[in-house]
Amino acid sequence: MAIAMTSTPRPTTRRTYVTSNRQLANISNQLYAADVNSAGNLVVLDLQSRTLSGNTSDRAPLPLFKNVSSELLNRPTYATMLNLYNNYVAAAQTAETVTAQEIAEENTFMNAVFNTDVMRKTYQFLRARGEITGSKADFKRQVKELWFGMYSRAKGKLGSSGFEHVFLGELKDGISGLHSWLRYYLEEKSGSMNYLGYIRTRSIGKNTLIEMPVSWRGEYKAFNSISVGASPELEMALYTICFLTRPNGSCPVEANGVRYRIQSFTSNYNGKRFIGTTYPSL
Numbered sequence: 093m094a095i096a097m098t099s100t101p102r103p104t105t106r107r108t109y110v111t112s113n114r115q116l117a118n119i120s121n122q123l124y125a126a127d128v129n130s131a132g133n134l135v136v137l138d139l140q141s142r143t144l145s146g147n148t149s150d151r152a153p154l155p156l157f158k159n160v161s162s163e164l165l166n167r168p169t170y171a172t173m174l175n176l177y178n179n180y181v182a183a184a185q186t187a188e189t190v191t192a193q194e195i196a197e198e199n200t201f202m203n204a205v206f207n208t209d210v211m212r213k214t215y216q217f218l219r220a221r222g223e224i225t226g227s228k229a230d231f232k233r234q235v236k237e238l239w240f241g242m243y244s245r246a247k248g249k250l251g252s253s254g255f256e257h258v259f260l261g262e263l264k265d266g267i268s269g270l271h272s273w274l275r276y277y278l279e280e281k282s283g284s285m286n287y288l289g290y291i292r293t294r295s296i297g298k299n300t301l302i303e304m305p306v307s308w309r310g311e312y313k314a315f316n317s318i319s320v321g322a323s324p325e326l327e328m329a330l331y332t333i334c335f336l337t338r339p340n341g342s343c344p345v346e347a348n349g350v351r352y353r354i355q356s357f358t359s360n361y362n363g364k365r366f367i368g369t370t371y372p373s374l
Contacts, residue, residue, distance in 0.1 A: 111221045111337045113344045119217045120330060120345035124297045126209045129169055129323035132298045134161035135277075137320060143289030143305060145315040151289030156302075157277045169208065169324045170274070172201040173259070177275075180256045182309070184264035185246035188253075198240050205325045206232050214329040223336050235332055243361035254359075254367025258331065259324075267306055267313035271371040272327070273320040284309050291315065292374050297347030301372050319372045330354060331370040342373070 124130075136159040140152035164170060179194045205211050206228070215231050218224045224231055238254060245252035246264050256262060261270025270276070279285035286307040293302045299321035306313040319327065334343030334354040343354040352374055359368035 109337060110223060115221065116333070116337065116344055117346040117351070119213070119333065120347065121349070122213060123210050123326055123329055124299075124347040126213055127298075127323050127326040129164075129167050129208070129325065130298050131160070131164055131321040131323070134164045135159070135273075135321055137300060139290050139293060139302075140287075141289045143291060145291055145305060147288070147305060148307075148312055149288070150286065152287050154287075155280050156287035157280055160277055168204040169201070172197070172204045173274070173324045174278075176201060176255070177260065177278075180260055181251065182261065182263045184251050184262045184268065185249055186251050187249040188242060188251050188256075190242065198236070201324075202232060202236055205328055208323075208325045210323070210325045210329050214333060218333065218336060221337075235328070237364070238332065238335065238367050239328070241364065241366045243359050243364075243366050245359070252359075254369075257369055258367065258371070259327075261308065263309065263311060267308050267311045267316070269369055269371075270306060270308065270313070270316060271318055271369075273318040273322070274324070276318055279308060294350065294352065294374055296350045296352055299347065301352055301374060303374060317372050317374075331356065331367070335367055335370055 135157065137156060138154050138158045140154060143151040165174065175197045179197065181188060215228050224234065240253050240255050242250045242253050244250055252262060257269035259272040260275055262268045276285060280287060288305050288307055291303045293300060296319065299319050301317065301319050303315065303317045306316040330345060331354060334345070335356040337343065339356060339358050341356070343356065345352060345354055352372060354370060355373050356370035357368040359366045
């Protein structure tokens with residue numbers, strides 16, 4: 093006699109976090125309001141035609157960036173970040189040489205970022221929620237290691253960091269990372285970036301989130317995203333919050349009540365955890 097076997101459904105468990113989705117929405121709204129260095133009206137875009145992920149044809153013959161005020165680039169967090177751009181080799185399989193001058197430039201950038209109200213609010217929020225402990229100086233050291241600590245992404249070479257991957261972009265079997273609108277603008281201005289059109293776009297506060305294919309230095313990426321107008325400190329603050337509160341997951345954020353998400357993933361190397369990538373998503 094055959095006996096019919098039935099399985100008891102496993103109870104579904106929902107992961108609980110120290111910091112709730114509502115609290116993440118609240119702090120992101122607050123940070124957008126505090127972002128006095130937002131590009132705002134200092135950037136003019138020309139979105140042109142819509143395209144699809146994977147479409148390599150050029151649906152936008154003109155540049156994405158019509159105009160970016162030079163005054164913006166002289167502000168402390170922008171200017172000190174631009175000083176870091178020539179410190180990296182794009183090829184992820186090439187080991188980076190970090191000099192004393194480059195470390196000094198990183199520290200100058202971190203000082204500028206941590207001197208903003210955006211990062212002060214970030215520290216206060218994470219400390220109050222118990223996501224971090226210690227002083228603001230301790231938090232600054234933690235953020236520096238998360239973003240600038242070197243790890244291997246290819247062939248065991250110390251050729252990558254969270255900062256390089258997210259804010260500059262890397263080349264590893266095509267384009268990897270590259271989620272900074274400022275980097276996109278400067279590479280487009282130099283002729284190394286070709287805007288092919290947008291997949292989706294949404295106004296988020298004073299900024300514009302764009303999802304699009306990327307053509308950079310002769311390589312192609314089917315889908316990428318940038319948040320045009322966000323200051324370096326706002327991007328670093330939001331990405332750090334989401335990395336710490338929703339590691340390897342999707343983080344709900346808002347700008348003036350407009351919802352979107354930030355994805356983040358960790359890279360573990362020699363027993364330490366670093367930012368592998370993080371980027372905005374609709």
